[in-house]
Amino acid sequence: MAELKTGDRVSLVGRIQDPVGRGQSVTIKKELGRGGQGIVYLVNFDGKDMALKWYLNAPDNYFYPNLNNNILNGAPSDAFLWPKALTERQNGSYGYVMDLRPKNYFEFGNFLMAKAKFKSFNAMLAAAMKICNGFMMLHRFGYSYQDLNDGNFFIDPQTGDVLICDNDNVMPQGEKSGIMGKARYMAPEVVAGGIPDKYSDRYSLSVILFMLFYANHPLEGAKVVACPCMTEAYEKKFYGSEAVFIYNPNDKSNLPVRGIHQNVIRRWPALPAVLRDTFTREFSEEMLRNPQKRMIEQNWEKLIATLRDSLVICPHCHEETFIEEGKNTCMDCGKPIDTSLQLKLGARNLYLTDGTKLYIDHDNTADVQVLSDPKAGLLLLKNLSSGTWAAETPSGKLKTVVPGDVMPVKAGIKISFNQNTKGEIINA
């Protein structure tokens, strides 16, 4: 009997440091849920509630030391709900202890079915950035995730913060966990029988990002709708040997279908062209067939940062919209937006409209809030960061802007956000 019951004590091995350690144990409080692989229990560790994933069918012998290694190495970034302690083998099985998922995080699948909704594009971009950064760090640690799918992500719809779960299949790059991944998220070469690696992770990442932005699978259009019944043989075709991107400009056989794929039909033309161009390239025949050519995580991060720089609050309807080269009308109210006031930051131009948040560095946290001072009839920049800015007026007056403080938006003012980052307000 591998199942555990309330009050059972489970002994731990490994990870002495934080916070669970050798020679200690957890006590089962109750079951939280179960899946094909095992059961997740609420457990008490030293007065603290944590989660225990307990395998019903303990995976092969390699799995146990691999989990132990991952625990000893620690999480690649705070995006991961990483295993914190391994249990001893007992009751014919074993498991690992991790932190509980906070209640305000929803499974990514809920976003796809509109059961959860991002508060803003700003939150959506924060989620995309955190996912890309998490996978960059994971690959930098020499791991591959192997089983990236919509059940692994939990997202706070308010902030876009992400927790990546089910990290027990994470393996050193090039090693095989025995897990092939979830059908719709597997790269074509894995569908065809290959071993998952960082390149196939990158395919899965691009699928996840596409679904995040457009709420539709990139390969699910007319062909999939016409399929009488999804069998394994069809899956191998649609997601493998005969995969066709729904907006493949050279092959219109798998276009989205009206009445079925409404989300993507609406969002594809509305979101910026740079996003369309990137996905069109990443799901092209060439990228589907050549895993090593797929875009690396850092470049996804750059793309998301570019999108974020172009996201503004419309001064007319106060909704978010994207400003693109040659296109500065609001995607909600259709009115033109005055983008002449800008913060020039190296090669970047950030638009200053009332309510817009600016991201100066790359820590995925807003640093500046643009506000309006209706009495004075001008815009203000509020320092949301933890550092003090130094502002210099065109006449050479110096002013410091401490965290929480505001300064006026006037062309010619130069701002040092930190030693390496200097900007200037311009009236373009």
Ligand SMILES: [Zn+2]
């Ligand atoms: Zn508007």
